[in-house]
Amino acid sequence: MDKKKQIEETLNFVDVMIEHADNGVSGFWTDDFEGCGNPDIYPEFEKGLISHGYYIKKEHYRCPWEKTILFGGKLNSIGCFYHCAIREAKYLSPEMIRNALKRFKKNLISGKYDYENKEYLKPLIAESEIKYIEKQKVAEKRRIESEEKEKEKSLKQFASSWLSKYLKYYKEDKEYIKNVIAKHYKQDTVFYCEDGVIYFSPDDMKKVEGTENMSYDEYLHIQFQNHSKRKSFLSCYLNSPSEFKGCIEKLNDKFICFKRIFVTGMYLDDCSFFDGKEDHVWIPKEGFENYNVGDCVCFEADVYRYIKKGNGKLLEYGLKKPTNIKKIESYRLPSDKELAVQNVDYIICDSCYLNEQCNGMRLNFCMMPPKEIKALKRLLSNAIISNLDDKKER
Incomplete structure (x- = not known):
């Protein structure tokens, strides 16, 4: 699709967004990254990647919710996918959304958003609207925190039978255990702790052999008291x-x-x-x-x-x-030493300063220079072997 046709398509889509601004903001992609394509505006986005496995993209020239368009800056050449500000745009009121989209249409028609434009763009939204977004974010954070406190309070009441009967057995880490129990009691969760895992699901308890005549509270107590060495x-x-x-x-x-x-x-x-x-x-x-x-x-x-x-x-x-x-x-x-040394690859990968940029496939496709990997392997292997030798001497 050529540039002229892309701009025409984008303008048509923006008109639909303006008409349905009461339903929030929408982008042009399948809703697979926190609310891009809005099914309340474009029903076809109902079939998204996560829920149905469908990839949907509406051809467009520019998106109004690009970070450099919404808040100002120099336009990038790779579009909105990696510079999305729709999370922030969702805080705008319907009237603010309409006004922003009308300004976007005007700028798009005038050529301000052409890929060839190297000028520094002014924000699409006013300073007062930017402040409004920040206020809404703070208000939402407070609301979430308040809801979490209320949920924690109700869970503590829910877990009161366990806390009154078993908490006295834990002289150390009492507050930590109290908080973990209050948060996960009878929830369908697996909690990872330093010494192992705690299975909280009552339904999952039924799959454990030997729990037939055991109460749920005792089942939890057993898991907190002792952890498997296997x-x-x-x-x-x-x-x-x-x-x-x-x-x-x-x-x-x-x-x-x-x-x-x-x-x-x-x-x-x-x-x-x-x-x-x-x-x-x-x-x-x-x-x-x-x-x-x-x-x-x-x-x-x-x-x-x-x-x-x-x-x-x-x-x-x-x-x-x-x-x-x-x-x-x-x-x-x-031997124990050989098995311990085999874990060096995982330690290097998990603690790597590049782990957010790679594909996470351990050292199969590593971005770290080979000399660095070799030196780290030697250093960590020697440290692990030394530690095992110290334990045997004790």
């Missing part, structure tokens, strides 16, 4: 396990025991892989009837949660329903 199985449960390997150390009529199981899996957020290990793992013998002590096997299995009883209660992770069991050649499992 971090590799935890990672598998929250993500996608790939394979388990180990050598059979013991067996009886119902169970077999692996001295150590080597774990591989995939993180769901970025599809990168992880390794880990768990020591002294008992699993049901079903499927392993033809194997003996000393055999090394690889297999797939479900990671499940159960309440472990003994020296106190603990929400623990285990393996069940093994499939694709295969005998493999005897091999040496990675």
Whole structure:
């Protein structure tokens, strides 16, 4: 579409926006980034990327809600997608929106918004309207804070049974635990803490073996009191396990025991892989009837949660329903040092000063100079090995 046709189309769209200014502002793209295409103005935007997977774009020359158009500045050559100010424009009143769009039409027709124009543009909206936006943002922030306080207050009342019965057991971090409970009590959330995770969903509790005769409050108390040390199985449960390997150390009529199981899996957020290990793992013998002590096997299995009883209660992770069991050649499992060093890549990536500019695919397509990566790997590996040696000496 040539420039003249694009400007004509844009003017037609702007006329529709002016007519429906009471419904707020609208852009020209599918509503996939906080309210660009407004379905109350253009019904076709109802089928957006997030809800229906449809990509919709209205051909246009310039958008009135470009940051440099709305607030002034030099026009950029890449359009509105990366310089969108529609979040701020949404605070304008209907009358302000109409006036801004009328000024936009006039400037567009006059050529002020041509890509060839290198002049510094005056703001599309008046100084008083800019101040109005700021006031509305402050008012909205206060409203949200007030609503959150009210919600927290009601949740504390909702969680009063747990707080009155169990909070006394926590001498340290009492205020922290009180706030976490008040915020998530009986919510469908998984809370990540320093030592593991807390599952708050009452429906999810029913999936944990051994909770049949347990109250929800006791279930939460158990999770806060003790955290599972099986971090590799935890990672598998929250993500996608790939394979388990180990050598059979013991067996009886119902169970077999692996001295150590080597774990591989995939993180769901970025599809990168992880390794880990768990020591002294008992699993049901079903499927392993033809194997003996000393055999090394690889297999797939479900990671499940159960309440472990003994020296106190603990929400623990285990393996069940093994499939694709295969005998493999005897091999040496990675040592603790080797497994720890494997995590260096993740540490580098997560703490990288470029992580907001890259695709997040760990070190597969890294933007950091290779020499920097190599030096960081050496430094972190040495630090990890030194730390492990110190722990063994203690």
